[in-house]
Amino acid sequence: MATIRDVAKLADVSVSTVSLALSNPGRVSQKTLEKIRSAVAAVGYVADPLAQSLARGRSKMIGLVVGNVGNPFFGDIRRELENYALEHEHFVLITDSSGKPEREQALVEHLIGLKIAGLALAPSSFGADYVKFVESIKVPMVCFDQKVAGIERDFVGSDNYLAGAMLTEHLLQLGHRRIAFIAGPQHMHTASERYRGFMETMASAGVEVNPNYVVDGQFTRSAGYEAAMRLLIQPERPTAILGANNAVALAALQAMQELGFNCPGDISLCMIDDVQWSNVITPRITMVVQDTLKLGGIIARRLLQRITSSDAAAEPAQDFVLSPKFVPGNSCRRV
Amino acid sequence: MATIRDVAKLADVSVSTVSLALSNPGRVSQKTLEKIRSAVAAVGYVADPLAQSLARGRSKMIGLVVGNVGNPFFGDIRRELENYALEHEHFVLITDSSGKPEREQALVEHLIGLKIAGLALAPSSFGADYVKFVESIKVPMVCFDQKVAGIERDFVGSDNYLAGAMLTEHLLQLGHRRIAFIAGPQHMHTASERYRGFMETMASAGVEVNPNYVVDGQFTRSAGYEAAMRLLIQPERPTAILGANNAVALAALQAMQELGFNCPGDISLCMIDDVQWSNVITPRITMVVQDTLKLGGIIARRLLQRITSSDAAAEPAQDFVLSPKFVPGNSCRRV
DNA sequence: GATGAAAATCGAACCGGTTCGATAGTCCGG
DNA sequence: CCGGACTATCGAACCGGTTCGATTTTCATC
Structure with missing residues (x-):
């Protein structure tokens, strides 16, 4: 060489x-x-990029830290970031924390050791220690997906309250009153906002929520499955189930299929967030989806602004919140 | 610091x-x-890892280059590699070529510039130039998924001939004779092997293959959809369709649903490779799946061997080929 | 107590760049 | 023709480690 x-x-x-x-x-x-x-x-x-980074104290690399690269939600975001970064002669390193805060922390520290120019982080935790950790990161960064209270950093995400409210309203309009909600972990902002959207919409419609109809699905397939089962074995079953994310909703569909319930004949179902191949799943699930492409674009532009312009770097943290979109399916019937 | x-x-x-x-x-x-x-x-x-890498001429990082990190096939492989690497104090950098050879090449060169200790590569191309490029890579490496003729490197993958043959035999045993095959791009080893498995099994069963029943789905959803449509509008329709990968098979299912065909009532369907949430897709598709966990384990161990032991590094290239597994569904009926 | 080998430590060069203050050269106006 | 202001280029220090040959120390042996 x-x-x-x-x-x-x-x-x-x-x-x-x-x-x-x-x-x-x-x-x-x-x-x-x-x-x-x-x-x-x-x-x-x-x-030699290594020698350059050492001498300059910063590299041309951008770190992307997510909880699960396999999640299609991250797909568009990654792609947008990669394309945009490439245009600006930067290079994206993807790392996967498997949703584990301690691994996330190790990854971030590793990336910082590599003197990355910037960081796009999908936070996997919360709480004082976590906030302190994130705030200790000196590199230009943008958080996305999960809004963490107390973190003074740019944030890009969707209006999760609205997402929950939209689907709830849809079910109410179809005449449903016995609506169940499979919630996510309440310490996560997305989960609690979706939950709030559900509860408040029910309240403003004057419909009381049966406490047995609110179950915890942890945003995971397995917990969602158990939660759905608990809903389905009740004597007075709900007429509709709203899954707070794709995993719990599809787990509920599986549970319904296994027990022999027809969807939407017996029970209606809708969910927040899409999955790959959702249009070959029967029935087509009614859902509210995030504009991942746009989210990715905002993340990319904002991060590169902060990296390339010292003016932008000095700007105070800002939130970018997008409205989700309603995508009708045929999994909800009028009652 | x-x-x-x-x-x-x-x-x-x-x-x-x-x-x-x-x-x-x-x-x-x-x-x-x-x-x-x-x-x-x-x-x-x-x-400072950067200074160490510069002085030593090699870092503790392992590059993983795939065509689509969103593909669940890569999920297990990535996880296995990450875990195993972590145990050996290495650190995995994931990059995504979007299946584009030129981007793949740029990524690999970038990673080599970073003085990575090793490389796990899912080749995205073929041909003399490509072989020359891969052979020019001096870093310890393991190729996986796609076997490329002429590349003298460790390879880890599945027996794709067997995968095609198993499903073909299954359909034959159920009495099907008018079996259609939605193929992948023939220059890809996986695609041509699966095709060969289909053709040879048909031949040994003495069943002639209607040329109109073999269509090109390019391994993509859109091309698979068109290919399936071409199959479905024929006057003498096939009684069964074998999709060479998950994308084309599910595209075929979508096409069938849209035209109003019942699966398996009207047409049976099976495919190679799983997708997420396949068990909530109706009907449950009969398929042959790769042992991704095991593949990942082999890739990880082999790569770290070559990295950590100079003896192993000197060993000649070796192929590791695993047998795929049959997973019955209810998308194929006896005729 | 001298001798020699082994063990411990050190200094300097090196990895491959960047950056900044100093120096040399150029051009212009007075 | 001289002083001043630029412009172009250079040398050296630096980024933060590793490595290897040289030097010093230690210790057993005679």
């Missing part, structure tokens, strides 16, 4: 001039610039 | 002794080791 000194020797200039010419072509004379350019081409010089 | 010189000063030894003590504690005296250890603790020293 050719080094900058090889270039300098061949172009008969000093190493510092080569470095200067390459990073700021306007500040050297036309003649030397050409000499250097042809020398670069001759020896096939490519700067 | 404390540097190694701070430690050296505090412990009253030279920088080189500190470095030696930290990387090889056995080669310094007990007394100095303790002095250094307490100095490290006192200043909170953590070695």
Whole structure:
């Protein structure tokens, strides 16, 4: 591998001039610039990014830390960030915390050790210690998906209250009153907001919520399955189930199918967030989806702003909250 | 951030002794080791991985390059690799080529610039130029999923011929003769092997394959959809469809649903490779799945062998081919 | 107590760049 | 023709470690 000194020797200039010419072509004379350019081409010089990062104290890499790269929700976000970063000569490193806060922390520290230029983080935890940890991150960053109280950082996400409210209203309009809700972990902002959207919409409609109809599905498939089962074995069954995310709703569908219930004949079902292949699932689930493409675009632009412009870097933290979209299916019937 | 010189000063030894003590504690005296250890603790020293990589010429990072991190097939592989790497103090960087060879190449070069210790690559292309590119990679590496002819590197994957043959045999045993095959891009090893498995099994059963029944689905949802439509509008329709991967098979299911065909009543369907949530898709598709967990384990172990042991690094390239597993559903009926 | 080998430690060079203050050269107005 | 202001280039220090040959220390042996 050719080094900058090889270039300098061949172009008969000093190493510092080569470095200067390459990073700021306007500040050297036309003649030397050409000499250097042809020398670069001759020896096939490519700067060592590691050495550059060490000397500069920062690299051209952007860290993306998510809880589950397999989740299609992150797919668009990742893609948008990658494309946008590429346009700005940056390079995205994806890491997966498997939703474990301690691993997330280790990953973030590793990335910072790599002197990343910026960080896009989907927080996996909450609480004072966690906030302290995130706030200790000095690198330009954008949080997304999960809004964590107390973190003074840019945040990009969806209006989860609205998401819960929209589906609740939809079920109410169809005449449902016995509506069950499979909730997520309440310490998560998305989960508690969706829950609040459900409860408040029910309340404003003057419909009382049967406490047995609110079960905890932890946003996971297995807990959602158990929660759904608890709903289905009640003597006075709900006529509709609202799943706070895709995993618990589909787990509920599975439970219904296994017990022999027909959806929407016996019980209606709707959910927040899409899954891959949702349109070959029978019935097509009525859902509210996030505009992941747009979310990804905002995350990407905001992060690169903060990275490339010192003005933007100094701006106070800002929240970007998008409205989710209603996608009708045929999993909810009028009663 | 404390540097190694701070430690050296505090412990009253030279920088080189500190470095030696930290990387090889056995080669310094007990007394100095303790002095250094307490100095490290006192200043909170953590070695800068970037500086280490630069000096050593290699880092503790492992690159994982795939075509689509969202594909659940990669999920288990990634997880296995991450866990195993973590046990050996390595750290996985995931990158996504979106299936584009030129981006894959750029990513690989970037990773090599980062002086990664090893590379797990799911090849996205083929042909002489591509082989030359991959062979030019000097870093310890393991290829997986797609076997590329001409590449002399460890390969981990499944027996795709068997996968195609198993499902074909299954359909034949159920009495089907008019069996259609939605193929993948024939230049891909997985696709051509699955196709071969289909054709040869049909041939050995003495069943002629109607050329109109073999269509190209490109392994993608959109092409698979079109291909399925072409099958379904034929006057003499097939009684069963075998999808060469999950995307084309589910696209076929969608097409069938849209046209009003019942599966398996009118047409049976089976596929190679699972998808998330396949058990809430109606009907449950009969399929052959890869043992992704095991694949991931082999990839991880093999790669770390080559990284950590110079003996293993010198071994010739080896193929690890696993048998896929039959998973019955209820999408195929006896005729 | 001298001798020699092994063990412990050190100094300097190096990895491959960046950056900044200093120096040399150029151009212009007075 | 001289002083001043730029412009172009350079040298050296630095980023934060590793590594290897050289030097010093230790210790057993004679």
